[in-house]
Amino acid sequence: MDRKELSVLSTRARILIIDSIHRAKSGHPGGSLSCVDCLTKLYFDEMNIDPKNPSDPDRDRFVLSKGHCAPALYSVLAIRGFFPEEDMQLLRSIKAHMSGHPDMRHVPGVDMSTGSLGQGISTAVGMALAARYQGRTYRTYSILGDGEMEEGQVWEAVMAAAKWKLSNLCAIVDINGLQIDGKTDDVMPTSPLDSKFEAFGWNVIKADGHDFDSLSAAFDAAKSEKEKPSVILMRTTKGKGVSFMEDNAGWHGKAPDDAQYETAMNELKAQLAGSEDA
Ligand SMILES: Cc1ncc(C[n+]2csc(CCOP(=O)(O)OP(=O)(O)O)c2C)c(N)n1
Ligand SMILES: [Mg+2]
Structure with a gap:
């Protein structure tokens, strides 16, 4: 899929993110907008998945370790066809799922329940290990936040x-x-x-998280590594x-x-019109 098509899809996902959080009157827009290009690339161009068969044992797995960014994952799953886009209107409703x-x-399409930072990556390690034991060829992907890297459990999983x-x-x-209340560096x-990842024995790759060509090259580099787990250190802008x-x-959470x-909707709709015309 070319970058123009991916850009249209990720802008549509951004619209769903903002619309659903506004309707719910709560949620996490900043980190959802920073990872949605990567999720679009994964679900439309990278992962072996079938929205009609979400529990196929051979599907690639995805774990959103920074689970507060569910609006991004849900939006991409909806646009990919795992469930109707209208379901996004039910985000955070006490009466809905x-x-x-x-x-x-x-x-449908969510492989792991997450939200407690640090736990998701540990379950992703378990899924990858299960593939090895079961002789399956699926790959496991997991997105973490830079603030989440402060959790000790992350480094146990990495080890x-x-x-x-x-x-x-x-x-x-x-x-x-950025994390919940300021700069991660502060x-x-x-x-x-x-x-740090190199010292822990990982293959380290760097990417621009808003550039689909950069993400493509990074995922290709990860797939060609046959000895070590890979990490993509993905530069992004929160609220992109x-x-x-x-x-x-x-x-972060407002x-x-x-x-x-x-x-916000006017800006995103203008971007959508721009990327459709491009
Ligand atoms: C174990 C745990 N502690 C605290 C929180 C509350 N919390 C939710 S998001 C967040 C900040 C995460 O920052 P980062 O990982 O950088 O996420 P992003 O910037 O991508 O939104 C915190 C502390 C949590 N979900 N889990
Ligand atoms: Mg962050």
């Missing part, structure tokens, strides 16, 4: 993946530089992530696509009011 964090029991040489595992760190610096949300920690919603 679309919880604010990914729910594998109720939302275990290297022990078992899980080259069928690809972790992606969404490096948007709250608890995690850099240098490249040499909505001018007033970009690079602003205040939009819904836009009606006027802000209007502005």
